[in-house]
Amino acid sequence: MFSNRIKRPWLSVALLTGLFLLIAYSLYLMGYAAQKSDRFSDYYVWLLLFNxxxxxxxxxxxxxxxxxxxxxxxxxxxxxxxxWRLVMMFVFASLIPVILVWAFSVKFLTSGIDRWFDVNIEEALSDALVLSQHSLDAQMQSYRQKTERVAAQTTAFSDMMASLELNQHRQQMGAAELTLFGASHKIIATSSDAGAFSVPKFPGEHMLVQLSNYQSYVGLEPDADGSLNVRVVSRVPKVM
Incomplete structure (x- = not known):
């Protein structure tokens, strides 16, 4: 009877110690699986349920x-x-260190996560802005090249067929409007997806200055509804 009473507490202690070690090892495996998510992502849920x-x-x-x-x-x-006194003594003796460790851990993790997210969000927004700018620049240069090719072809247009030719080129380019201007703000031909009642906007002075240097103008201009349109103005080459 005496030996049975001695063995049972040691058996309980051994079982609890083994259970604690098993939990600690399982938590370690979860941390390792989180770091190697590409290899152990399928086991993470099972490890969580096991814990x-x-x-x-x-x-x-x-x-x-x-x-x-x-x-x-x-x-x-x-x-x-x-x-009971021994249990309460151990509880209160371990409660203060546990609370301190928990408080510092939460503070460290919270500040670390906040800094990590702030840095990553700032970097992601900066990268997205740079990528959008590069994409917009590439698209604007593509429109400029297309407009210059059409401007070079307008030298072969007759006044009777200019509108039809511009309409065909506009549809091929996917442009909203394509207009051929002459001297003194004269409109030679125009084509617009808004219909025949659309009035073309003559290029501004800064555009004409750039054209005088034999350079095409490309830029963004706001529309009436608040959207932005890419406007390209290209010089028609002289016929030799």
Whole structure:
């Protein structure tokens, strides 16, 4: 009888120690799987469920042990008060360090995550802005080249067929409007997806200055509805 009472506490301690070590190792595996997500992503959910099950078993064992202590207190079993005092002493002795470690850990993780997200979001927005700018520049240069090719071909247009030719080129380019201007703001021909009642806008002075240097103008201009349009103005080469 004496040997049985001696073995049972050691058996409980051994089981709880083994359970604690198993939980610690499983948590280590979860951390490793999180770092190597490309290789162990399929096992992460199973490790999480396994940890939850182990924690549930540990909680049940602790609750069962506390229930036994309360039962001994109620029945005034020998050594019950001493056991209760020892348990409470260990609880309060470990509570303060655990709270301190938990508070510093939460503060460290929160500040680290905030800094990580701030840096990554700022970098992502900067990269997205640079990528959008490069994409817009490439698209504007593509429109400029297309407009210059059409301007070079207009030298072969007759006044009678200019509107039809411009309409065909506009549809091929995907442009909203294509207009051929002459001297003194004269409109030779125009084509627009807005219909025949659309009035073309004559190039501004800064555009004409750039054209006088034999350079095509390309830029963004706001529309009436607040959207931006790419406007290209190209010089028609002289016929030799």
């Amino acid at each position: 939850i099950a182990l924690l549930a078993v540990l909680a049940i064992a602790i609750i069962y042990r506390f229930a036994g202590i309360f039962r001994d207190l109620v029945t005034r079993a020998e050594g019950a008060r001493l056991t």
